[in-house]
Amino acid sequence: MRLRDIFRRKTNSPQDIAAQRLRLVLTHDRANISPGMLEILKDEIIAVISRHLEIETDKVMVSFSEDNRETRLMADIPIYTARTPRAEARGREESRLREEPLD
Amino acid sequence: MPGKIITISSGKGGVGKTTTAANLSISLAMLGHRVTCIDADIGLRNLDVMLGLENRIVYDIVNYVEGKCRLRQALVRDKRFPELFLLPAAQTRDKNAISIEDMNRVAHEAAELSEFVVIDSPAGIEHGFRYAVTPADLVLIVTNPEVTAVRDADRVVGLLEAEGWAPAKLIINRFQHDLVRRNQMLDSTTVVDLLAIDLLGIVPEDNKILSASNQGQPVALDDRSPAGRAFRDIAGRLNGEDIPFEAIPRQTIFQRIFRSR
Ligand SMILES: Nc1ncnc2c1ncn2[C@@H]1O[C@H](COP(=O)(O)OP(=O)(O)OP(=O)(O)O)[C@@H](O)[C@H]1O
Ligand SMILES: [Mg+2]
Numbered sequence: 059m060r061l062r063d064i065f066r067r068k069t070n071s072p073q074d075i076a077a078q079r080l081r082l083v084l085t086h087d088r089a090n091i092s093p094g095m096l097e098i099l100k101d102e103i104i105a106v107i108s109r110h111l112e113i114e115t116d117k118v119m120v121s122f123s124e125d126n127r128e129t130r131l132m133a134d135i136p137i138y139t140a141r142t143p144r145a146e147a148r149g150r151e152e153s154r155l156r157e158e159p160l161d
Numbered sequence: 162m163p164g165k166i167i168t169i170s171s172g173k174g175g176v177g178k179t180t181t182a183a184n185l186s187i188s189l190a191m192l193g194h195r196v197t198c199i200d201a202d203i204g205l206r207n208l209d210v211m212l213g214l215e216n217r218i219v220y221d222i223v224n225y226v227e228g229k230c231r232l233r234q235a236l237v238r239d240k241r242f243p244e245l246f247l248l249p250a251a252q253t254r255d256k257n258a259i260s261i262e263d264m265n266r267v268a269h270e271a272a273e274l275s276e277f278v279v280i281d282s283p284a285g286i287e288h289g290f291r292y293a294v295t296p297a298d299l300v301l302i303v304t305n306p307e308v309t310a311v312r313d314a315d316r317v318v319g320l321l322e323a324e325g326w327a328p329a330k331l332i333i334n335r336f337q338h339d340l341v342r343r344n345q346m347l348d349s350t351t352v353v354d355l356l357a358i359d360l361l362g363i364v365p366e367d368n369k370i371l372s373a374s375n376q377g378q379p380v381a382l383d384d385r386s387p388a389g390r391a392f393r394d395i396a397g398r399l400n401g402e403d404i405p406f407e408a409i410p411r412q413t414i415f416q417r418i419f420r421s422r
Pocket of ligand 2: 178179180202207281282
C-alpha cells in the first residue's frame with residue numbers, strides 16, 4: 059500500500075461510497091419504500107405520537123435495520139419528561155418566578 | 162438417480178451468465194461428469210457460440226417442445242468432451258414459445274440423461290427467468306462488484322425466497338483485486354454480507370474471456386487463465402470438494418512500482 063492510500067482511507071473512498079449507496083438502495087428495495095415515502099411516514103408517526111405524548115420532533119429518527127435479510131423499522135423518538143429542559147417550559151417557569159417572587 | 166439441475170441467473174443483463182454457464186459446463190465435463198447445458202435465452206442464443214458448437218446445431222429446444230424431434234436429436238454433442246451436450250435455444254422465436262411446464266419437463270428429462278444440467282437463464286425477472294429457475298435444484302446468481310448488478314441480484318434472491326424456489330449461491334464475476342486493494346471497487350465481503358447468501362466463487366476480470374468467446378474455446382480449457390481456474394474451482398466445489406478461496410494474489414515488487422496510478 060502506498061502512503062497516499064493510507065491517507066485516502068480516512069476520506070470516503072469510492073469503495074465506501076459504493077457500499078453505503080448499495081446498503082441504502084437494498085434497504086429501500088427490500089422494504090418496498092422510497093426514501094421520500096419514509097420521510098412522509100416519519101411525519102405521520104410524529105403526528106400520531108404527538109397526540110399522546112410531548113416529543114422532541116426535531117430529534118426523531120426513523121430508519122431501517124437489517125439483520126440477515128430481516129428488515130426492521132426503527133423509530134427513535136425522544137419524549138419530554140418532567141426533567142427534560144425545554145425552552146417553552148423554561149419560559150413558563152421564568153414568568154411564574156417573575157410573577158411570584160420568592161420570599 | 163437424476164442429475165442435479167443448476168440454473169445460472171442474475172437479474173441484470175451482461176454480467177456473465179452465459180460465460181459462467183459455458184465454463185461451468187466445460188469444467189464439470191473435465192471432472193468426468195456427464196453434463197447437459199440448456200440455453201434458455203430463447204431469441205438471443207449465445208451459449209452455442211461460446212462453446213464453439215454453433216455449426217453443429219440441427220434442432221433446438223422449441224423444435225423439441227413442439228414435437229418436431231426427439232430430445233436426443235436436439236442435443237449437440239461437444240467434440241472435446243463426448244459426455245457434454247448442448248440443448249440450443251431457438252434464435253428466431255421468443256420466450257413465449259416455451260411455458261414453465263415445458264421447461265420443467267425438458268430439464269427433468271435432461272436430468273435423467275446426465276449428472277448435471279446447467280441452464281443459462283435470460284436476463285430479467287420475467288417469464289424467461291421464471292421458466293429457467295422453476296426446475297432448478299440450485300440457482301447460481303452471477304453478479305459484478307457494482308451497485309446496480311448487486312441490487313438486481315438482491316431482487317433475484319428475494320424472489321427466490323418469496324416464491325420458495327431453489328436455494329441460491331453467489332458468483333462474483335469480473336472481480337478486480339487491484340481495484341479492491343486500492344479501495345476503488347466493492348469488496349467481496351460487503352457484497353456477500355449484504356446479499357446474505359453463500360459465496361460459491363469469485364471470478365476475476367480476465368482479458369482472455371473475450372477471445373475465448375470469439376474462438377468458441379471457453380477459458381476453463383486454458384490452464385493459464387485466472388478466470389478459467391476460478392471456474393474450475395467452482396465446478397470442484399459443486400462436486401463437493403473443499404476448495405479454499407484463492408487468497409488475494411500478492412503483487413510483485415515490479416507490479417507495485419509500475420502500477421503507480
Ligand atoms: N470475468 C470476465 N472478464 C472479462 N470479461 C468478461 C468476464 N465475464 C464476462 N465478460 C464479458 O462480459 C460480456 C457479457 O458476458 P455474458 O454474455 O456471459 O453475460 P450474460 O449475463 O450472459 O449477458 P445477457 O444478460 O445478455 O445474457 C461478454 O462480452 C464477456 O466477454
Ligand atoms: Mg447470456
